[in-house]
Amino acid sequence: xxxxxxxxxxxxxxxxxxxxxxxxxxxxxxxxxxxxxxxxxxxxxxxxxxxxxxxxxxxxxxxxxxxxxxxxxxxxxxxxxxxxxxxxxxxxxxxxxxxxxxxxxxxxxxxxxxxxxxxxxxxxxxxxxxxxxxxxxxxxxxxxxxxxxxxxxxxxxxxxxxxxxxxxxxxxxxxxxxxxxxxxxxxxxxxxxxxxxxxxxxxxxxxxxxxxxxxxxxxxxxxxxxxxxxxxxxxxxxxxxxxxxxxxxxxxxxxxxxxxxxxxxxxxxxxxxxxxxxxxxxxxxxxxxxxxxxxxxxxxxxxxxxx
Numbered sequence: 424x425x426x427x428x429x430x431x432x433x434x435x436x437x438x439x440x441x442x443x444x445x446x447x448x449x450x451x452x453x454x455x456x457x458x459x460x461x462x463x464x465x466x467x468x469x470x471x472x473x474x475x476x477x478x479x480x481x482x483x484x485x486x487x488x489x490x491x492x493x494x495x496x497x498x499x500x501x502x503x504x505x506x507x508x509x510x511x512x513x514x515x516x517x518x519x520x521x522x523x524x525x526x527x528x529x530x531x532x533x534x535x536x537x538x539x540x541x542x543x544x545x546x547x548x549x550x551x552x553x554x555x556x557x558x559x560x561x562x563x564x565x566x567x568x569x570x571x572x573x574x575x576x577x578x579x580x581x582x583x584x585x586x587x588x589x590x591x592x593x594x595x596x597x598x599x600x601x602x603x604x605x606x607x608x609x610x611x612x613x614x615x616x617x618x619x620x621x622x623x624x625x626x627x628x629x630x631x632x633x634x635x636x637x638x639x640x641x642x643x644x645x646x647x648x649x650x651x652x653x654x655x656x657x658x659x660x661x662x663x664x665x666x667x668x669x670x671x672x673x674x675x676x677x678x679x680x681x682x683x684x685x686x687x688x689x690x691x692x693x694x695x696x697x698x699x700x701x702x703x704x705x706x707x708x709x710x711x712x713x714x715x716x717x718x719x720x721x722x723x724x725x726x727x728x729x730x
Contacts, residue, residue, distance in 0.1 A: 424570075427451075427458025430479050440487070447706075450486055453505040457482055460509055460674070463525065463571045470521040474512065482508040498686055499637070501679040513671045550575040561614060562600050565623035573618070591635045591708035595648060599630025602652035612660075621674045622659055628678040629655050635708035637686055639699040639715050647685075647698060655681050 431454035432445050444450065457478060465471055486504040493500050516522045539545065551574060555563075563578025566585070570577065586593040600617075603626035607614045617623030630648045638644045659677035666673055689700050705711045 424455045424458035427454035456505040459571045466523040478512045548574045564618040569624045592631045595630040595634035596627045599626040625678040632682045643697040
């Protein structure tokens with residue numbers, strides 16, 4: 424993941440892209456996902472390095488192209504570049520004999536026995552045996568799964584970081600995951616699926632994106648998160664079934680798809696009632712809502728009444 428970010432930003436810088444975009448992570452965050460996904464899927468060897476470098480270059484080209492196209496509609500490109508590049512790599516890698524898949528994910532018992540001898544593994548998974556409510560354990564493992572980890576400790580670290588970054592975003596992550604967990608239970612689906620292949624992360628990402636990042640956080644944005652949860656659930660499960668014959672995973676595609684459709688629909692309105700799309704992004708839900716309320720109070724009498 425780190426090498427993906429480093430190479431992408433270096434290439435983007437040398438090609439003359441806006442340094443402000445590079446510094447804000449616009450090009451790097453998809454590279455982080457791609458780097459972690461490839462490190463998770465494949466064994467490291469010489470041919471993998473060549474494949475990795477090629478994938479990073481493809482990712483940069485797709486990112487720039489999608490950004491240019493979606494900017495015309497005032498839409499974000501989210502993780503579409505990561506998903507498309509991952510598909511291209513996965514579909515082509517099956518033709519290469521020297522690109523070896525990581526079989527540890529297929530033979531998990533053997534892999535766990537092999538890794539459990541490591542002191543680092545023991546520290547990382549030291550909290551896995553602590554008795555927790557199933558919902559809490561699933562939530563923490565889903566947060567850890569965002570970084571392709573599966574330990575309770577990793578989930579706690581991500582949760583603490585999210586809480587420190589934004590209390591609003593943290594509350595929405597819990598609401599989004601709670602709704603997904605509830606729908607899984609009432610539909611009779613396997614709740615443990617939420618902790619695998621970023622499936623549960625779709626609900627957390629969507630909750631934060633719609634609830635407080637792209638939309639001014641308020642009661643209606645929270646309600647929108649609850650309403651959209653079954654939509655994300657249906658699209659995530661459907662995409663998993665559709666892509667299964669190709670042996671590729673949708674990862675966070677349903678989050679990107681639903682978020683883009685919602686923002687596109689909101690941009691078509693004549694009047695911004697209930698849900699107010701963020702026009703000036705401060706990358707902080709608390710700061711965004713403060714600036715919005717402050718602006719309303721300052722300029723509420725700016726326009727004259729029409730007679």
